[in-house]
Amino acid sequence: MTALVMACVTGAHAQTAQVPEYEAKAFFLFNFAHFVTWPSQESSHAPLIIGILGDDPFGSYLDETVRGEKVANRPLTIQRFRQKTEPKNCNILFISQSERDRAAQIISNLKGRSVLTVSDMDDFTDIGGMIQFFSERDKIRVRINLDAVKAGNMKVSSKLLSVAEVAH
């Protein structure tokens, strides 16, 4: 009985609940860099930029997650934006809930650019967003709009697709 309780306490599922939502999302955001291929990425040694548009919900989590990390020999940098037109040079752009009203505008501004748009707002993929976080049975999951990603000339690893939900 005691062993069973112990197993549950130290078990894999029990730990998840203790991880704050945005810490997990920061980790996911960082991991996208691993599973998405940007065009002409091979020749580039420039830092890989993760942009946050609008209010930053991550606090220090994201900075801590990417600190010292490299993806395909590219260091990671985090840039925070206020203006909707600014973040065109990002590789990954997280659009905060605060920008919900401007989201469709922002997405259309970035059309044709290889910027992976990510958000946790509802129906993000429906309005042309590329990756959306959503909750399912207390777990954070990922939904991917493959057409949008392809339109941005990026490739998503099939491994990522195996754990993600693909929007149509």
Add this chain to the structure above:
Amino acid sequence: MAFSLRNIPIKRKLMLVILLTSGFAILVMGSALIAYELGTFRRSLTGNIEVLAQIIASNSTAAVAFDDRENANEILRALAAENQITAAAIYDRNGRLFASFPEAISARQLPPAPGPVGHRFEHSHLVMVQPIFQEGGRLGTIYLQADLTQMYRRLSVYGILLLVVSVCSFLGAIALSAALQRRISLPILELAKVATAVSDRNDYSVRAAKHGTDEIGYLTEAFNQMLSRIGESNEALSRAKEAAESASKEKDQFLAILSHELRTPLTPALAAAAVLESDETVPTQARRDLAVIRRNIEVEARLIDDLLDINRIVRGKLELRRQVVDARSLLEHAMQNYCLDAAEKKQIRVSTKITATKTHVFVDSSRMTQVFWNLLQNACKFTPEGGSIDVLVYNAEPQLSSPKVLPSNGESDRLSDLVVEVRDTGMGISSESLPRIFDAFEQGERSRGHGFGGLGLGLAISRAICDLHDGSISAASEGKDKGAKFTVRLPCVKPVLQKETERGIAKIHDALATPSLRVLVVEDHPDTAEQFARLLRRAGHEVICAGSIKEALTHALAKPDKNRACMFDVLISDLDLPDGSGRDLMRNLAARYPIRGIAISGHGMKEDVDGSMQAGFSYHITKPVNWQELKSTIEKIAREVPQNGRGSVEKLV
């Protein structure tokens, strides 16, 4: 094993060598094979598990990256197809357990942290730890645990296979070596068989069969060569031995004949000298010269007698006529006849001290007398003038073994031995020559022989006689010029009452005058015949001589006087007569009337004596005839022929 290896047969040795070498080879080969197999198996297993781990790692990157445990578990479940994987786990980048396989496994059965990257063998498991990388970034760690029992099972199958192969090759080696060892051990065994046959049957003509030209073939050849060499030398040896033996026999025969021929003329010469010497009518000076002649002839006769005796001893043909006698009488006889005169001449004092109470021995009287005489004569010879000789006769604790031959009507008295000691004050015997003194032709030191005469045979003959009588003879001396002591030891026997009585009767008869006998002497040697006649006539008997059987019969069958039943009381006959054997004469006469006979012969073997007894002779005297012996024999017959015997015969007529 080492202690018995020496003694096991060569065929076993060969088998053992083959088995040990093949066994060792199989063992080394098998061990190498198993070691190689183990290494290969481990390498391939490690490689397989590593690839598997890499595939899982690659597949599970997204699951780890996006915290999809279900996906991770699902990936791990694919391992169910790999039945050697007993446990698998994925750890996240912080080293915390993320997913595990199989589902039923509890976290406690897995390590809390994956440990260092790489593989390691733990107990019966292979543990493989691989990182999960995506685009150069490490996302987590994969942990795989592979069961090694399968590998061990496979190895044990290998081991069993190896064992079976070993046993099979062992059996094969045994069969092969059994077949092959025969080629080596059989020729050796055959060789040994031949060698045994040779030593058992002394047959050097057999040869071992050669099987080839190897070492054993060489040995066989050498063995055969050796056999033929031995055979040859054996043959040569036996030929040489035969030649030597026949030469020796011839020499012995020649010596016997020579001695005999030398001795024969001495008998009449001796008798003549004795008669003349005791003839009162012969002048005193001449009689003294005659004594010199007689003594020298006696010495000569004894030398030849000794030679004859030693010849008999060498040929083992010294025959004994044993009877129970009182040793004192023999000793007395020896002293009276041979010693006292000589001693007196050298002014040697002779004393006899008899303390023995048991004095009867079972001996050949004349031979034992000869022993005593030899000792006394030696004592006289080697004792300087004015010295002394002591003769001691006493009983002692028995040291001798019981006599092998016992008197037919007596019994031995093993309570004591009779010891006769002869001590002199002569030149003694040095300790160096003491051990050789009883050897033939040995006379102490050679220097001692100078001036003493003799062939040095006396003691050798004495020892042979004592040995034949189950007695012993020994010599002792404290050194040069300290005198010598000779000791004869004989087993005592109980006196035979009958003989004792006879002796008593004889004594009584001694007191009476010896009756006169009529004696027929048949001897073809006229001088000898004449001497016998003269001696017998001097003893008071009537004598008629004959030179042949024919002549003897003429005398014997002549008509006797009126008051006589027959012509003669005693026949003294030589056995070798010109016209036949004295035995035939004896048989002839004995069949006609009671007549006692004394045979005179040059041969004294038992069969000679027996032959004479069978022919009817009462006595058999061997040449050279000792006058004393003949005289006492005649006296004995005179006593035995009953005075009334002639009367009874008279009545018959």
